[in-house]
Amino acid sequence: MDLDAYVAEHAGEWRRLQWLAQRRRLSAAQADELVELYQRTATHLSLIRSRSPDPVLVARLSHLVLAARSAITGPGVFSWRSIGRFFTVSFPLETYRAWRWWTAVAAGFVALSGALIGYVAGHPDAAHVFMSADEIDQVVNTDFVGYYSAYQPQNFAFQVWTNNAWLSAQCLASGVLIVPVLYLLAMNALNTGVMGGVMVSAGRADVFFGYLAPHGLLELTAVFIAAGVGLRVGWAWIAPGPGRTRGQALTRAARSGMLVALGLVGVLAVSGLLEAFVTPSGLPTVLRVGVGAVVWLAFLTYVVVAGRRAARTDPSS
Known part of the structure; x- marks a missing residue:
């Protein structure tokens, strides 16, 4: 697996996922995109871990996947802000x-x-x-x-x-x-x-x-x-x-x-x-x-x- 080529191919998707995960407000279309990119990036992380386990890249993508998962699932508590x-x-x-x-x-x-x-x-x-x-x-x-x-x-x-x-x-x-x-x-x-x-x-x-x-x-x-x-x-x-x-x-x-x-x-x-x-x-x-x-x-x-x-x-x- 050519890790550099793989990173170059998917870096744009990772940056987009990071941007979406940091947004406080998402439209329905952006929420769909967030879920799709989260699933893709989780697959990318799994492939990198199994074939070219670069520790820096693995740590970066692990953090990104966790942040995206948190943005998707939410804090799980009642919030007047979400109601508003x-x-x-x-x-x-x-x-x-x-x-x-x-x-x-x-x-x-x-x-x-x-x-x-x-x-x-x-x-x-x-x-x-x-x-x-x-x-x-x-x-x-x-x-x-x-x-x-x-x-x-x-x-x-x-x-x-x-x-x-x-x-x-x-x-x-x-x-x-x-x-x-x-x-x-x-x-x-x-x-x-x-x-x-x-x-x-x-x-x-x-x-x-x-x-x-x-x-x-x-x-x-x-x-x-x-x-x-x-x-x-x-x-x-x-x-x-x-x-x-x-x-x-x-x-x-x-x-x-x-x-x-x-x-x-x-x-x-x-x-x-x-x-x-x-x-x-x-x-x-x-x-x-x-x-x-x-x-x-x-x-x-x-x-x-x-x-x-x-x-x-x-x-x-």
């Missing part, structure tokens, strides 16, 4: 990176549900395919509004949170197959379109949008993000991009999806509180919608500002 980094860097960055996907999902969902609302409102008989005349009358006069106050607010908030978290989890988990995500979105757009069309047809458009908007702006955005990120995972398998295998692209997209999923747990909790405490409250409609709009705009601002700032400092963006 997640909410200020990781979650907004990964959500911001996927903005084309979830804004496309949002545009498609709004267009489809809006078209369905308009069609059902203009053709009242179409609603009878899904509901009887008595059921329509009950929805318009009691059930739609009564749904938001049928349970104690704290219990309702938990129920809404778990239901929406489950829907978002389905979108993320089934994203690799693509079709299930599109089906879930289509079914929710159909439900929104039929319900909205029935209410608009009965002259209660103000009630429908007045009760949907306070929580729906944030809630639906969270679902759109989950669906968009899920579809992004599926697309990574179909079109991994240059220089990546399908497995590598899928792993990176899936890791991004897991970070987004964790962040959406909190977002959906906030939307659940809005739906349980603000939507059915006795406040004027303009105030209820205003509260929901402020929270929604605050979330979008957070994603754009924090995500863009994190992307500027991340060379892999």
